[in-house]
Amino acid sequence: MARIGVVGAGYVGLTTAACFARLGHTVVCADVDEAKVAALGRAEVGAHEPGLAELVGEGLRDGRLRFVLGNAAALSDVDFVFLCVPTPTGPDGAADLTAVHAVLREARDAVPPGCVLVIKSTVPAGTTERVAELVGRSDVQVVSNPEFLREGHAVDDFLRPQRVVVGAEAEEAARRVVALYEGTGAPALVTRSASAELVKYASNCFLAMKLSYVNSLAELCEQVGADIADVTEGMRLDDRIGASFLEPGPGWGGSCFPKDTRALLSTAEDAHVDFPLLRATIGTNGHQAHRVVAMVRDAVGPLPLDGARLGLLGLTFKAGTDDLRDSPALAVAGLLAEEGARLTGYDPCVSADCGPVRVLESPEAVARDADGLVVLTEWPEFAELDWPNLAALMTAPVIVDTRNLLPADKVTEAGFHLVSLGRPA
Structure with a gap:
């Protein structure tokens, strides 16, 4: 040893x-x-x-x-x-x-x-x-x-x-x-060492590309009446594509993808290699938070976001961690706050307030008197919430599910207006 x-x-x-x-x-x-x-x-x-x-x-x-x-x-x-x-x-x-x-x-x-x-x-x-x-x-x-x-x-x-x-x-x-x-x-x-170093960047950037691709695909599904869940299920059955990283969401973040995509693009530029695919991957991800805010705006309308009370479910960049670095949830929260929304949030691994988000102790506390809820992190427990109780607590039972996590039948039966990524209204 x-x-x-x-x-x-x-x-x-x-x-x-x-x-x-x-x-x-x-x-x-x-x-x-x-x-x-x-x-x-x-x-x-x-x-x-x-x-x-x-x-x-x-x-x-x-x-x-x-x-x-x-x-x-x-x-x-x-x-x-x-x-x-x-x-x-x-x-x-x-x-x-x-x-x-x-x-x-x-x-x-x-x-x-x-x-x-x-x-x-x-x-x-x-x-x-x-x-x-x-x-x-x-x-x-x-x-x-x-x-x-x-x-x-x-x-x-x-x-x-x-x-x-x-x-x-x-x-x-x-x-x-x-x-x-x-x-x-x-x-x-x-x-060789240069090849080993590039394996890490190449892997992370390829996964980021898959996520950006599926987010753009989800937007297309909304416009043509397709269901992103069915589209990606059909893709998963193709061994050449693989089953992972085909879930739409509010964007990718965390400690690796944002850093590694920018670093690989910088390396390519230094080597005088044009890499438009990677540049588009980064740009598409930057667009995603704005797209989610537009969905929230449409869902709670005709109420303007200025003064609207919104509850955010999930703040970390993904489930299973307490990491808030480059979290797409916080990117969305920042844009909502810029439009004047009053934000509360709940996350199983976050106890302190995050920028414009006042962190509360439970999903029920976040839902109370809210004009809308936004699911931003795919914590499994969010799929098991008491939907009739949450609907009764809210001013308006509206929910935007940016992770396609929630059971649509149970949520709508509880009286919610549910908006999901990549699915027809």
Whole structure:
């Protein structure tokens, strides 16, 4: 078993550290946030990620996992160092590698001979080779090993991955990293570092394209009298297309898709490659929030949105997480607020007010005296609500379902006027 250092105890770093400990390795995870390190040392995991807190507690009890303040302990006396630091979008749309370079300045002199430096952060193609030049040590290999973790499924995605991708110019170093995942039984792709880096961007951007495509298709269905659910069901039966990422919604968001689409477009522009399909994917997604607001405006009309009381069901960017980053629900909320709507909201994982949205304790509280409800996140429990009770609480029983989550028959039988994406009125 290996000795692993993980730099960064964020979403990716913490999952990486806890799961490698579960696979039997000895892991030290470092972060510069003193409060976070102290909490993790007590097995207190702030993120809503099923199974992660249990894995952290198990690793601490078994002595295979520990958390330290600062990077020194994660960089010395280890066989591998995994860089799991943020690479946010910079002002020009490219990935900001400031945090990566900061760690490299420490790692250059701190990592022991024979150590493999593994970049797990999402970085543009060519970064691993440039990092190897910056490190400038022939006794230290640099490898790309992108993560493919879905929020809400991160533990399962790490321990039972669909694939492990490792890129390096030295195949021996890549094989050493692949061996760390031996207990997962996943197929491994060993390739050049630039190819491995591009796999992550290519995958996320392709999924974003599917979502933008189906949202445009839903708009077309509304105009021609088709039902998007039937259309996508017919598409799913085609093995060439696949069953996933064919659900219309208020737009895509989160910590990856917005960042990765802009970063890949920036990479293409730097390489003088025209990528109109990706540009259109981003533009279509920006249009979606405005389209949802127009649907809400039509649904509650003739009442103007200025002064209308609207209840929002769901605020996170998707179900199963507490992540509000680039949430399409909040994008819609911002546009509704600009038109003067008074907003309340409920989300199972959100307790604090979000911008213009006053967060309440239950769907019933959100529905009380509301002129309309808007479903923005696909939390399964929203499909099981007491619809007659909600209708009785509202000023006007109107609901816009942007996730096509609700049982239409039960909702309409309760007296609601229901508007769904991609379906005839």
